[in-house]
Amino acid sequence: MSAGQHFVGKYQMISQENLDEYLKAIGVNVPMRSMAASVKAHIECAIVDEVWNLTIHTGTRDVTIKFKLGVEQEMHTPDGRQIKATYNLDGDKLIAKEFWGDKEAVIVHEVDGDDWTATMTCGDVRCTRRFKRE
Numbered sequence: 001m002s003a004g005q006h007f008v009g010k011y012q013m014i015s016q017e018n019l020d021e022y023l024k025a026i027g028v029n030v031p032m033r034s035m036a037a038s039v040k041a042h043i044e045c046a047i048v049d050e051v052w053n054l055t056i057h058t059g060t061r062d063v064t065i066k067f068k069l070g071v072e073q074e075m076h077t078p079d080g081r082q083i084k085a086t087y088n089l090d091g092d093k094l095i096a097k098e099f100w101g102d103k104e105a106v107i108v109h110e111v112d113g114d115d116w117t118a119t120m121t122c123g124d125v126r127c128t129r130r131f132k133r134e
Contacts, residue, residue: 003069003089004047007109011043011116011131022120022127026105028079035060036079043116043131052087 023033042057055064056078063078072086083100094109105122114133119126 002047004052004094006092006111007045007094007116008047009045010134011045012134013041013043014130014132016127016129018125018127019129021125022122023079025122025125026079026081026103032079041129041131042134 020033020037023036028036039058039060044053044055044057046053046055050068052067052069053064055062058078061078063076065075067073067075067085067087070086070088072084074082074084077083077098081100083098085096085098087094087096089095092110096107096109098105098107103122105120107121108119110117110119116131116133118129118131120129121127
């Protein structure tokens with residue numbers, strides 16, 4: 001199995017903790033935060049020729065993030081921010097470091113069997129979202 005293949009698949013969100021505080025910390029406006037809180041997101045992960053494709057399905061819109069490990073790139077986030085991000089594998093964890101303005105966020109993705117956990121941190125605010133393989 002090549003690096004990161006344990007992430008490949010489709011996952012449905014089953015829980016989230018502290019999402020509103022995290023979204024507030026990264027600068028998301030109130031209407032977007034309200035919408036995000038009500039959405040049961042799905043994640044689809046594919047890796048083709050070393051290019052990762054993370055598609056986030058929200059029911060109202062789909063956002064695909066494409067990246068190669070270790071390569072900094074500019075991208076738009078699902079909440080509309082223009083950021084620079086770098087994704088790397090650290091053991092079995094996929095770690096995203098995002099930078100915009102004077103802010104930084106770190107998102108640690110882990111898969112254990114059929115469970116995907118995303119832990120998002122900005123400053124001292126942490127949010128955890130859990131997904132189950134479909």
